[in-house]
Structure formats: C-alpha cells, structure tokens
Amino acid sequence: MIEISDKTLDYDQTTKLSLYAEAGISDYWIVNLPARQLERHSQPYQNAQSKFSYLSKQISLSNQSVTIPGFEDALLDLSRLFPESASE
Numbered sequence: 277m278i279e280i281s282d283k284t285l286d287y288d289q290t291t292k293l294s295l296y297a298e299a300g301i302s303d304y305w306i307v308n309l310p311a312r313q314l315e316r317h318s319q320p321y322q323n324a325q326s327k328f329s330y331l332s333k334q335i336s337l338s339n340q341s342v343t344i345p346g347f348e349d350a351l352l353d354l355s356r357l358f359p360e361s362a363s364e
Contacts, residue, residue: 277301282309293317297328303345304330312338312358318345 277296279288288306296304297320306315319331336342338358341351 277303278305278307280307280309285310289315293330294328297321297330307357309358314342314354314357316342 279292281288285306285308293304293306297317300320302318302320304317306317308315314336316334316336317330317332318334320328321331322328336354338354341353344350344352
C-alpha cells in the first residue's frame, strides 16, 4: 500500500497506519512530500493493548534508491518521486 501524503500526512501516519496493520498489509509506504522522504513500514503487529502498528519503519531520502517488495531486482530512484523545489 502506498499513500502520497501532503495535507493528509498526520492521518496517514496514524489512523491509516493502524488500519493497514490491522488488515495485515505487510508493506505500507508513505511518500512524505513535505519532508521529501519515503517512510517504509513493514511487519504489522498487535501490541498488548490491542493496538495495531508496524515493527519496522525505515526512512529513505529523496536522493536514495529502494527495492520494491516483490520486485527485489528493480530499484526505485526516489528522486523521480519528489518534485524539485524552487530553492534547489
């Protein structure tokens, strides 16, 4: 599951993250436009208080490349996801 987040970032990082973990979605990515980074969540779990989340969170910056789950031979160049800002 991939969310492209700008104005919905807080909702995507909290409510949707919990819902996707509860549904057993193994990989949840948030393209965080304001921070120009990719948040990759994996390993959904339920804690002792019955709340759902992910055990693993990885941050990748816009100048990095990442592998796509299920397509490990392919690299995604994150610079293609983030528009150039006027200050660069």
